[in-house]
Amino acid sequence: MLYVTICTVRYPELVNTANKNYGGVMAMATRWGIKVRGRANQAKATQVRHFKLVWLAKSSPYAIVTNVLANDLDVNEGPMIVNPDLVKTGLNTVEDVRACLRSNMMYLNPVLYNLLCCGVESGKLKGGTKLKQRSSLRELMTVAHEAHLRLELYLALTRQRFNKNSKKDLSIDRKVLWEAFCELVFNDRELNAEAAEEARLRGVGVLVGGANVDEGADEEVSKPLVDKKYF
Numbered sequence: 001m002l003y004v005t006i007c008t009v010r011y012p013e014l015v016n017t018a019n020k021n022y023g024g025v026m027a028m029a030t031r032w033g034i035k036v037r038g039r040a041n042q043a044k045a046t047q048v049r050h051f052k053l054v055w056l057a058k059s060s061p062y063a064i065v066t067n068v069l070a071n072d073l074d075v076n077e078g079p080m081i082v083n084p085d086l087v088k089t090g091l092n093t094v095e096d097v098r099a100c101l102r103s104n105m106m107y108l109n110p111v112l113y114n115l116l117c118c119g120v121e122s123g124k125l126k127g128g129t130k131l132k133q134r135s136s137l138r139e140l141m142t143v144a145h146e147a148h149l150r151l152e153l154y155l156a157l158t159r160q161r162f163n164k165n166s167k168k169d170l171s172i173d174r175k176v177l178w179e180a181f182c183e184l185v186f187n188d189r190e191l192n193a194e195a196a197e198e199a200r201l202r203g204v205g206v207l208v209g210g211a212n213v214d215e216g217a218d219e220e221v222s223k224p225l226v227d228k229k230y231f
Helices: 002-010 012-021 025-055 070-075 094-101 110-121 143-156 168-201
Strands: none
Touching: 012 025, 025 110, 025 143, 094 110, 094 143, 110 168, 143 168
C-alpha cells in the first residue's frame, strides 16, 4: 500500500495510465509486481557480482582482500589475504577491514578510500564509465549507494565463498543493516569527506598496487522509503 501511495503522489501520469489500462493503481501493481521484483533482484545480483569482481577478485588491481571468491579458490586454495597497502595502514586482518567498512571513520583510511574510488572510476561496474580524473565518493555515488557497496563487501568478507541467504527473515535483517550503513556513511561524509578528498588530491594513498586511476586497468573486466538525506 505504501508503494501505491507514493506512486499516486509522485507520478500522476503513471496513475492515469494505471486507471486507463488496468482499472487502477492496485490492479496494475498486482499485474506487474512479481515481474518488477524479479527484474530488480536480478539487477541487484548482477551489481553485487561486479562489486566482488572489482574489490575482491585476485586479478583486480583494486582488490582490498583476495582469496575470497570461489573462482579464485578453485584455482588455488589459501587463506584470505588483506591488500599489503592496507596492512601498512594498520588493517592487518580481514576483521580489521570489515570493521573499517562498517565505521564512520573509513574515509580517514586513505588506502581503502582510494581503492573504493579507483574501482568506481575504472568503469568496471555494470553501466559504469571510465573516468580519467580523480574524483571522490561524494561525487561518484549517493550515500545510499555507498552504503550498499560497503555493506556487500562487509558481508562478502564474512567467510570465503560467501553467498547470501535469500530467506525472508535474513532479507529483513539485511535491510536493517543497510539502513545502519546509510547512517554510518552519512556521518563519515559529514565528518571526514573533505579531509579524505584533500588527501587523495595530494596523492596520499593514490598509488596503491598500481591502482592509480590515471594508469587504469584493462578496459575489459508520502513517507519516503529511504530518508532523503541519503540521496
